[in-house]
Amino acid sequence: xxxxxxxxxxxxxxxAGPFVHIGLAPGAAGFDIYDQELGTDIAGPNACGExxxxxxxxxxxxxxxxKDVMLEAWQANATGSYAHPEHPxxxxxxxxxxxxxxxxxxxxxxxFDTIKPGPVMGRYGQMMAPHINLWIVARGINVGLNTRLYxxxxxxxxxxxxxxxxxxxERRRKTLxxxxxxxxxxxxxxxxxxxxxxxxxxFFDI
Amino acid sequence: xxxxxxxxxxxxxxxxxxxDRNYKTSVARSPQYxxxxxxxTASEITGPVFGHNDFAPTDNxxxxxxxxxxxxxxxxxxxxxxxxxDENARPVPNTLVEIWQANASGKYRxxxxxxxxxxxxxxxxxxxxxxxxxxxxxxRTVKPGAYPWRNWVNNWRPAxxxxxxxxxxxxxxxxxxxxxxxxxxIDQCPIVKTIPDxxxxxxxxxxxxxxxxxxxxxxxxxxxxxxxxxxxxLFENRLEGN
Ligand SMILES: [Fe+3]
Numbered sequence: 001x002x003x004x005x006x007x008x009x010x011x012x013x014x015x016a017g018p019f020v021h022i023g024l025a026p027g028a029a030g031f032d033i034y035d036q037e038l039g040t041d042i043a044g045p046n047a048c049g050e051x052x053x054x055x056x057x058x059x060x061x062x063x064x065x066x067k068d069v070m071l072e073a074w075q076a077n078a079t080g081s082y083a084h085p086e087h088p089x090x091x092x093x094x095x096x097x098x099x100x101x102x103x104x105x106x107x108x109x110x111x112f113d114t115i116k117p118g119p120v121m122g123r124y125g126q127m128m129a130p131h132i133n134l135w136i137v138a139r140g141i142n143v144g145l146n147t148r149l150y151x152x153x154x155x156x157x158x159x160x161x162x163x164x165x166x167x168x169x170e171r172r173r174k175t176l177x178x179x180x181x182x183x184x185x186x187x188x189x190x191x192x193x194x195x196x197x198x199x200x201x202x203f204f205d206i
Numbered sequence: 207x208x209x210x211x212x213x214x215x216x217x218x219x220x221x222x223x224x225x226d227r228n229y230k231t232s233v234a235r236s237p238q239y240x241x242x243x244x245x246x247t248a249s250e251i252t253g254p255v256f257g258h259n260d261f262a263p264t265d266n267x268x269x270x271x272x273x274x275x276x277x278x279x280x281x282x283x284x285x286x287x288x289x290x291x292d293e294n295a296r297p298v299p300n301t302l303v304e305i306w307q308a309n310a311s312g313k314y315r316x317x318x319x320x321x322x323x324x325x326x327x328x329x330x331x332x333x334x335x336x337x338x339x340x341x342x343x344x345x346r347t348v349k350p351g352a353y354p355w356r357n358w359v360n361n362w363r364p365a366x367x368x369x370x371x372x373x374x375x376x377x378x379x380x381x382x383x384x385x386x387x388x389x390x391x392i393d394q395c396p397i398v399k400t401i402p403d404x405x406x407x408x409x410x411x412x413x414x415x416x417x418x419x420x421x422x423x424x425x426x427x428x429x430x431x432x433x434x435x436x437x438x439x440l441f442e443n444r445l446e447g448n
Binding site: 064123139 | 215218232234243245249253294314315317368381383401405431435
């Protein structure tokens with residue numbers, strides 16, 4: 001008989017359910033328990049780069065906003081470094097690059113403040129355009145969904161981005177581009193995520 | 207500092223599919239197009255790092271972290287403990303584990319929970335901790351109650367604890383649920399049954415662990431969590447630049 005490989009199997013995923021906030025953002029669930037909740041400040045006070053706000057909706061196949069979703073953001077700093085010991089480059093004191101985002105229970109709108117990340121070196125020496133990695137969980141989502149948010153004012157970098165260019169259906173690439181608008185002197189990117197339909201957002205198996 | 211290396215790809219047949227018509231909420235919330243396969247880059251291999259400054263050492267004790275001084279939540283007192291490992295069976299140290307659950311009557315402390323079960327003034331229902339250098343973690347809590355939910359008219363969730371784990375890279379991010387050995391509702395539950403492989407379901411059932419229980423005080427359940435494994439060698443050595 002052949003030898004055994006002896007790998008373990010990954011623990012299977014289950015939906016985060018409607019009450020994910022209790023565990024990961026109890027303030028949103030309506031109670032105060034921890035000294036500090038995690039993921040409320042993505043960039044910290046010392047981060048260089050352009051301060052931006054990102055806003056959007058997660059929209060289901062009926063066209064309705066998903067109001068019980070939780071998103072996590074993971075991004076590099078303005079010089080393209082992740083706050084991780086295996087990634088080259090330094091980040092500013094207090095920059096974690098990770099955040100948790102809860103929707104408004106009435107409207108489904110979500111938003112977060114951060115800095116615009118820089119380009120990050122990808123595989124085969126190909127530079128990736130600035131992007132924020134997003135992970136989306138909710139009731140009815142059995143395995144968390146991974147996508148990437150790119151920026152509408154990075155047209156040149158986006159058109160050379162090796163990940164965007166992996167998407168065979170060119171029409172779908174635009175689902176990853178957040179649209180830049182100026183509002184009251186602030187920079188806001190709009191990024192609606194469609195779980196289904198003609199404009200279904202591209203999700204990745206990473 | 208280890209060389210950046212990729213995680214093993216996720217076995218999507220081991221995980222539940224996005225769409226399962228018996229779990230009704232998934233019908234309008236499941237992507238219809240296939241996922242785009244993406245080989246790991248720095249964006250997936252890295253992930254947030256947490257430290258002991260991020261939480262209090264008592265955050266893993268749900269028996270006390272919301273209770274009035276001198277009081278305790280109602281219910282069967284339990285320890286949930288185990289290790290976070292990767293698919294190579296190596297411990298994942300210093301990784302954040304967060305849990306949330308209903309109280310002993312099946313009621314969540316959440317403004318959107320409308321179930322008839324009673325609220326326990328001494329139970330918040332959430333906890334968090336970091337694995338130690340062996341990947342070990344534990345929580346003290348009460349065994350959650352089963353509760354009904356709107357799916358088919360008479361669906362009940364088996365007693366369960368929701369668990370969130372990070373690992374070292376964003377690609378390892380996982381949320382799952384722990385069930386309890388011997389619960390007859392496990393086989394009935396449409397959410398459990400989104401997982402096609404019965405062996406995968408078994409991996410979510412915590413075993414009663416009498417050796418770890420504390421006599422006259424607390425029962426124990428053991429629950430190991432396995433995150434995606436990682437190549438030990440970088441076969442494709444152009445991952446990071448040229
Ligand atoms: Fe639940």
